[in-house]
Amino acid sequence: MTQSTARVKVPATAAKGEIVEIKTTIGHDMESGQRKDKDGNPIPRKIINKFLCTFNGKEIFRSDWYPAISANPYLSFFMRATETGRFEFAWTDDDGSVAKATADITVG
Amino acid sequence: MKRILAVALLVSIGISAHADPAKRSGYSYAEPETRSIQDDDFANPGMLWVETGEKAWATADGESGKSCQSCHGAADGMKGVATHYPKFAASAGKVIDMEQRINLCRENGMKAKPYKWESQELLGLTAFLKMQSRGMPVSVSIDGPAAPLPCQGQGRVLSAARPA
Numbered sequence: 001m002t003q004s005t006a007r008v009k010v011p012a013t014a015a016k017g018e019i020v021e022i023k024t025t026i027g028h029d030m031e032s033g034q035r036k037d038k039d040g041n042p043i044p045r046k047i048i049n050k051f052l053c054t055f056n057g058k059e060i061f062r063s064d065w066y067p068a069i070s071a072n073p074y075l076s077f078f079m080r081a082t083e084t085g086r087f088e089f090a091w092t093d094d095d096g097s098v099a100k101a102t103a104d105i106t107v108g
Numbered sequence: 109m110k111r112i113l114a115v116a117l118l119v120s121i122g123i124s125a126h127a128d129p130a131k132r133s134g135y136s137y138a139e140p141e142t143r144s145i146q147d148d149d150f151a152n153p154g155m156l157w158v159e160t161g162e163k164a165w166a167t168a169d170g171e172s173g174k175s176c177q178s179c180h181g182a183a184d185g186m187k188g189v190a191t192h193y194p195k196f197a198a199s200a201g202k203v204i205d206m207e208q209r210i211n212l213c214r215e216n217g218m219k220a221k222p223y224k225w226e227s228q229e230l231l232g233l234t235a236f237l238k239m240q241s242r243g244m245p246v247s248v249s250i251d252g253p254a255a256p257l258p259c260q261g262q263g264r265v266l267s268a269a270r271p272a
Contacts, residue, residue, distance in 0.1 A: 005159075009150050027156045072153050 008089055010103040014081035018107075022053070022061075023076040026091050026099060032067035048099075050092040051075060056085035081107045154235055157228070161236025164229050170220025176233070179217055183240055190238040191247045196254040203254050206234045 006026040014020050026048070033045025045067060053061040061077050084107045091099040135143065145151050165183055168175040180186060194205040200212060210233050211222035223230035250256065 007150065023150055025150065025153075025156075027159075072156055074151060074153070 006089065006091060006099045006101040008087070008101045008103045010087055010105055012104070013106045013108075016082060016107055018081050019078050020081050020105070021076055021078055022087065022103075023074070024051075024053075024089055024101070025072065025074045027072050028091075028093075030067075030069055030071045030073065034067065046094050048073065048091045048093055050090075052090045052092075053077075054088045055079070056083070057088075081105060083107055157232040157235040158239050160228055160232030161234070161239075162232075164233050165236060170214065170218035172217065172219045174218050176213065179213075183236065186237055186240045188241050188244055190241040191244050192249065194248060194254075196249070196252065198253075206237060210234065210237075 006024070008025075009023040011020050028048055029046065030048065031043055031046045033042065033047075035043045037043055047065060047067055047069065049065050051061075051063045051065060052059065060079060063075070065073070085105065087103045087105070089101045089103075093099070135146065138146070146154075149155050162183070165176045168178070177183070190206060193209065194203050195209075196202070197204045197209065197212070199216070200208070204212070207223075207225070207230055210230060214220040214222050223233075248254075
């Protein structure tokens with residue numbers, strides 16, 4: 001599923017002070033490094049090791065991920081909506097590549 | 109595991125009321141938590157394969173330089189098609205499932221290599237095609253050339269039989 005892109009779901013609008021749910025998912029094999037191929041050689045670890053979400057440039061959610069996280073990880077969290085702005089999401093892969101997504105919310 | 113996920117998505121086919129109340133979608137047996145994941149396209153991991161299949165649908169491959177779309181047009185034209193599978197195919201001379209149908213198209217129409225069984229593309233295209241029939245009742249023909257062979261249906265008898 002490595003070819004799949006990141007997807008995010010955020011309500012388009014929210015009332016000021018409302019608690020909104022932010023849902024994210026990304027297609028990724030999350031190869032743990034613990035498995036062996038059919039010749040007995042270890043399959044190298046390749047996982048997303050960091051997730052970061054910023055809102056209007058300010059960090060609002062960060063998490064470090066480890067090999068026990070499943071393939072195609074789904075993550076949701078909540079935020080109190082206080083102002084209109086843009087979410088930016090970044091998933092950092094072991095190989096250094098970063099998958100990105102954005103979403104906008106209008107508060108008022 | 110991947111196959112289970114892709115198939116779990118497809119269980120949602122056939123939710124709509126059947127004429128025969130004895131026939132229930134497997135979906136109706138699932139826990140409410142499981143159903144809520146399946147109902148939410150965002151949370152349903154099977155949708156990742158639907159995306160893969162959507163890309164594969166429009167991607168040309170093989171010596172003919174054709175994609176699925178070249179012959180079949182837009183995917184919504186395939187609405188209802190998946191409800192009839194598995195189905196007897198005269199060209200194959202046997203009952204085939206959706207995956208085999210896709211690979212027949214690849215070999216005969218596109219002159220492309222058939223997808224490997226369980227490959228992302230084959231699972232994806234199958235999920236994508238079945239997605240076009242979402243909510244429609246399954247309508248598989250079991251008469252004519254698709255009728256069970258005389259030996260089929262004997263499994264229960266054989267299973268219960270004591271060895272001599």
